[in-house]
Amino acid sequence: MPVIVVNEYRAYRLGQGADADRDGTKELLATFRETGGSAGWADLVNNHKPAHTQPYAPLKAEVRWRAAEALHNKLHITTRGEVHAAYATEKSLADLKKTWLCLPSQSSGVTFNYFLILCGFQSVKPDRMVTRFVEEHAGFGGQDITPMQTAELIGQVAENDPTQPRMLDHVIWRHVSGREIFRADELN
Template identity: 40%
Template sequence: MPTTADVHVALLTQRCDTDLGDPDLWFRPDGYPHSLALCTIDSISSTGAHYNSVKNILRHYIDYRIAQGGNADTDNAGALLGTFDELGGPQAWAAMTNNRKPTSTAKGAPLKAAAIHEAAGRLRELGIDSTDDLRAADADALADAKKAWATVPGQRSGLTWNYFLMLAGIPGVKADRMVIRYVADAIGTTPENVSATDAAMLVKAVAEKSGHNVTHLDHAIWRFESGRSVNQQS
């Protein structure tokens, strides 16, 4: 007898096959394989935000680094932390990026800029200064880094950590509300009944079963559910 998990994987596989088209034509997710700085900024800025606002933050940071004679595309954690030092801290950094969004809706929640600063500092303390360091880290080192990341305000769920890894080129699933909603509908339930962990596990299982790159599958689901084109020739 198939288990409930088997049934859910089969249902999600069928829905993906129906909705997402030819995997060879899926749009590929953006990433920053050589910039730990941009991975950190994007992942922490993305929660509860329209992606256009994230792109604006990134653009301001990139422009700031260009004006300095730097290159954001290759910035490590040290370079990112250096911009906070030069500007005078998270408040000024938030002003430079024209975004003062807090990490949560709780009263007195720190700015996302402060979380970016803290996350970069914690990674650097653990010897993870670049995306090369991140990709070379063993399981224990990654587990320690994940724990440290989770202590940063607003990052406890692990959602931004998974996204951070994906942006750096480490396969994974960012089970945000779009992906959760898609998975829930596919298996015949409501989003409230599907946790981010469960959604990620199911997407990974479908990727393994179908031979897809899990990051590309996650991105295709996200694009479909958010009303964007999935297929580059559609």
């Protein structure tokens, strides 16, 4: 979730006397009920962006709600610890990934990787710019690759470097977006 969404959610939960960083799916789903569903939750976090650019796309908040329901009701994953347990077994991870990729507008796998990052894993969330960079510089001869393939390649390069996959993804993103690779305040 974008930082503003996370910060708004944290502020809401703090106002309830709770710690959002300890919330699981039960608490997250309760906030959707309290705010009147995905439209009310979008108001809460100040984000009414659609999940994709096609007409009638669901709000990102709707996709988050469906993700929380799928984790809670279908996979019985209710805490970050349970995500870690699912990640540890190949079948459970495959089920988690398959469920996530079936959510509206989530088939690219970018938000699945971001979800893993939020759960504390060394994953990457390659956007179009990062994927295009890897396509251009990894010797694919103009062949398109998916964001999931990009994430796997970045992970392999990071293993051999050695660096953290998230750091490598971020450095590539900063480079292709025209930003300084390292800000002056990061070097001190």
